[in-house]
Amino acid sequence: xxxxxxxxxxKAGETAIDGKNSQHxxxxxxxxxxxxAIVALERNEPMILTVVSNxxxxxxxxxxxxxxxxxxxxxxxxxxxxxxxxxxxxxxEEQTGLKFGYIEQLYTFGDRGRVVxxxxxxxxxxxxGYLALTxxxxxxPVSAQWRSWYLAFPWEDWRQGTPEIIQQEIVPRLLEWAxxxxxxxxxxxxxPLDRVNICFGxxxxxxxxxxVLDRYELLYEAGLVYEAQRDGxxxxxxxxxPPWLGEPMILDHRRILATAMSRxxxxxxxxPVIFDLMPASFTLLQLQxxxxxxxGNLLHKQNFRRLVEQGGLxxxxxxxxxxxxxRPAKLYRFRKEVLLERRTAGIxxxx
Numbered sequence: 001x002x003x004x005x006x007x008x009x010x011k012a013g014e015t016a017i018d019g020k021n022s023q024h025x026x027x028x029x030x031x032x033x034x035x036x037a038i039v040a041l042e043r044n045e046p047m048i049l050t051v052v053s054n055x056x057x058x059x060x061x062x063x064x065x066x067x068x069x070x071x072x073x074x075x076x077x078x079x080x081x082x083x084x085x086x087x088x089x090x091x092x093e094e095q096t097g098l099k100f101g102y103i104e105q106l107y108t109f110g111d112r113g114r115v116v117x118x119x120x121x122x123x124x125x126x127x128x129g130y131l132a133l134t135x136x137x138x139x140x141p142v143s144a145q146w147r148s149w150y151l152a153f154p155w156e157d158w159r160q161g162t163p164e165i166i167q168q169e170i171v172p173r174l175l176e177w178a179x180x181x182x183x184x185x186x187x188x189x190x191x192p193l194d195r196v197n198i199c200f201g202x203x204x205x206x207x208x209x210x211x212v213l214d215r216y217e218l219l220y221e222a223g224l225v226y227e228a229q230r231d232g233x234x235x236x237x238x239x240x241x242p243p244w245l246g247e248p249m250i251l252d253h254r255r256i257l258a259t260a261m262s263r264x265x266x267x268x269x270x271x272p273v274i275f276d277l278m279p280a281s282f283t284l285l286q287l288q289x290x291x292x293x294x295x296g297n298l299l300h301k302q303n304f305r306r307l308v309e310q311g312g313l314x315x316x317x318x319x320x321x322x323x324x325x326x327r328p329a330k331l332y333r334f335r336k337e338v339l340l341e342r343r344t345a346g347i348x349x350x351x
Contacts, residue, residue, distance in 0.1 A: 032076040033127040034088045035109070035253065037260035038100055040136040040146065041277045044289045047136065047146040048257060049098065050249075069147065070250040071257065072096060076128070088130050096141035100134035102276040106259050109252060131260045133276040149261060150296075151247045152254050156212055156261070157296045169243045170219070171200060177222040177235070209295050210266045216258040219245060227254060265295055270346040272313060275334040281317050283329040284308065291347045308347065312338050 038049040050069040074091030081087030085103060092098055110126035136146070150157045155166050178192035194203075199215045201207035219225045223235030226248035236242065248254060268274045274291055288304050308314055315335045320328035 029124060031125045033125045034074050034076050034084060034091065035127050035129045035256050036072045036088050036092050036103075036132050037106070037129065037257055038072065038092065038098065038132045038134060039149075039260070039264060039277065040134050041290055041293060042136045042146065044293050045148045046150070046293050048149045048152075048260075049092075049096065049141060049144050050147050051095065051144050068248055068250050069145070070253045072144065073127070084128055085130070088132070092132075096144040098134065098141040098144070100132045102133040102273060104131050104263075105129070106131050106256070106263060109256060127256075129256045129259060131263055133273060135277060135279065147247075149257060152249060152257060153212065153216070153261065154246050155215070156209075158207065158209075159292055159296060159298050165245065166200060169245065170224070171196070171202065173224055173243065174200070174218070174222055177224075209297055210262050212261040212265065213255070213258040214262075216255060220255075225254070227252070268294055268347050272334065272338065272346060274347050275313075278334070281319065281321075281331040281333050283321050283331060284314075285329065287314070287332070287347075312341070313347070 036049075040047045040049070049072060051072055052069060072092050072095055074087065074095070076084055076087050081090065084105075088103065089099070092100070106129035108126065108128055110124075155163050155170060157163060174196045175193070178196050181192040190198075195218060197203035197205045198208075199211055199218050216225070220228045220233070221235065223229070223233050223237070223239055224243060225245050226242070228236040229239075229242055230248070246254075249257065264273070268291065274287070274294065277290060277294075278287065284305050285301075287308065288299055288301065291304070292299055312335060314332040317331045317333050319331045321331050322328050
């Protein structure tokens with residue numbers, strides 16, 4: 001290949017990627033990243049593994065909110081990682097010392113705002129999100145911290161009844177936003193007020209525990225979550241007294257976590273993934289409390305036990321537990337044979 005042809009090849013490649021005049025800038029303009037939402041349970045609380053912002057990301061040390069947390073993140077290195085899943089497992093173990101079992105791909109996140117500063121310029125990061133499950137205590141993470149996912153989404157926990165934050169802060173502000181948006185718009189596929197009712201269970205619609213992502217995106221669009229303020233959304237700029245709606249996260253990591261929560265809440269209803277969070281043996285009460293923790297809803301005790309036993313999901317171990325504080329309770333284990341017997345085998349968590 002002649003020097004002239006090589007020059008033409010580089011120029012064509014640069015134009016195809018981002019139209020810049022530097023091959024280095026063109027190559028480094030987009031980066032493939034991997035994010036992991038790693039879930040475990042501790043004392044009936046759904047926990048997410050988080051890392052403190054390392055200074056490369058937006059709002060790393062915000063003066064109002066202090067340190068901000070994010071999900072474990074790493075670059076995809078094609079020459080090192082045979083697959084993206086292996087890449088996720090590798091960088092999580094390297095960063096935190098944690099190993100996990102179940103993992104599945106969530107979604108690809110590549111919005112325009114996903115820009116990370118580098119020494120030689122800004123980098124647009126397209127990230128592949130993953131949901132991973134592990135058991136608390138199997139591996140103690142280093143340089144990372146387990147935090148309840150309800151710290152970021154306090155309106156999602158209904159185990160003590162309707163969260164006050166919904167009635168006191170969220171719904172009144174969203175209704176005002178819907179009224180203003182309706183007045184400014186010329187109509188759309190879904191009325192703003194209907195969106196509020198669909199997401200937050202108003203107007204007789206009822207609460208849907210799986211709409212975690214829909215609720216967060218509505219709050220972001222209305223400018224009510226901190227990330228909307230940080231990103232300079234017009235709706236947020238018009239709010240004089242922004243509310244405190246949960247702990248923010250770096251970049252769009254709270255959106256990634258909302259996606260993981262939605263997937264997890266849906267999946268436990270038709271796949272036995274809840275058992276990936278459970279110890280080898282457990283009582284039915286422990287299983288119920290775990291399902292309640294993930295779904296954010298309280299369940300009817302007798303109905304839950306009947307459905308679990310009739311569904312063939314568990315089998316008694318023949319041993320008893322004295323950790324309940326009362327009478328000894330039977331210990332059970334997950335019956336793995338159910339995976340071969342039918343395609344859907346989940347925990348019914350409807351209230």
